Amino acid sequence: AQKITQTQPGMFVQEKEAVTLDCTYDTSDPSYGLFWYKQPSSGEMIFLIYQGSYDQQNATEGRYSLNFQKARKSANLVISASQLGDSAMYFCAMREGAGAGSYQLTFGKGTKLSVIP
Amino acid sequence: DSGVTQTPKHLITATGQRVTLRCSPRSGDLSVYWYQQSLDQGLQFLIQYYNGEERAKGNILERFSAQQFPDLHSELNLSSLELGDSALYFCASSRTLGGLNTEAFFGQGTRLTVV
Numbered sequence: 001a002q003k004i005t006q007t008q009p010g011m012f013v014q015e016k017e018a019v020t021l022d023c024t025y026d027t028s029d030p031s032y033g034l035f036w037y038k039q040p041s042s043g044e045m046i047f048l049i050y051q052g053s054y055d056q057q058n059a060t061e062g063r064y065s066l067n068f069q070k071a072r073k074s075a076n077l078v079i080s081a082s083q084l085g086d087s088a089m090y091f092c093a094m095r096e097g098a099g100a101g102s103y104q105l106t107f108g109k110g111t112k113l114s115v116i117p
Numbered sequence: 118d119s120g121v122t123q124t125p126k127h128l129i130t131a132t133g134q135r136v137t138l139r140c141s142p143r144s145g146d147l148s149v150y151w152y153q154q155s156l157d158q159g160l161q162f163l164i165q166y167y168n169g170e171e172r173a174k175g176n177i178l179e180r181f182s183a184q185q186f187p188d189l190h191s192e193l194n195l196s197s198l199e200l201g202d203s204a205l206y207f208c209a210s211s212r213t214l215g216g217l218n219t220e221a222f223f224g225q226g227t228r229l230t231v232v
Binding site for chain 2: 035037042043044045046047050091093095104105106107108109110
């Protein structure tokens with residue numbers, strides 16, 4: 001089974017509008033961390049935001065916020081006031097508790113966001 | 118700029134050949150991860166080193182090997198290359214072994230094309 005599922009291969013959003021990118025995850029570990037990365041066409045991976053499984057509040061970083069719904073196992077990324085520079089691939093990723101012996105990030109397939117002027 | 122340096126940026130080689138990809142982590146980072154990004158498989162974790170020792174292994178083929186040197190730079194060796202090995206190879210580094218909230222900083226990647 002997929003550990004990270006991003007169901008939207010591609011999304012369009014009008015400049016200055018908000019957009020939500022979906023991410024659901026699957027783990028039986030009570031301790032885990034969720035990450036979002038941005039990959040522009042130039043190829044580099046840019047860290048955006050982090051949410052821990054025990055965090056009570058949704059994470060926010062500037063125009064990025066994470067809508068964390070633990071019971072539904074979803075960690076959607078919300079980008080407010082979209083800009084042309086937000087056009088990129090967006091990846092959701094998970095790191096499970098160290099007790100599982102896993103230190104690496106498991107990534108979803110990504111969502112390609114295109115911002116329309 | 119993440120502070121993680123990968124060389125070369127692009128590499129074109131023939132099937133059956135062997136290549137070495139190099140990664141210099143951010144200053145002070147002890148942990149290095151290697152990932153492969155291909156169109157069909159997405160981003161896959163290959164291997165992790167921490168302070169010179171292998172710590173975790175993912176979907177790494179036997180034809181691939183890696184090491185981390187005393188100065189903490191790492192090399193990923195790919196041998197007997199096949200067309201399917203064409204991909205973007207990322208190196209990432211983090212300060213510690215990898216707590217839950219440890220951010221991994223990615224390099225710009227090495228784009229390998231096998232012809």
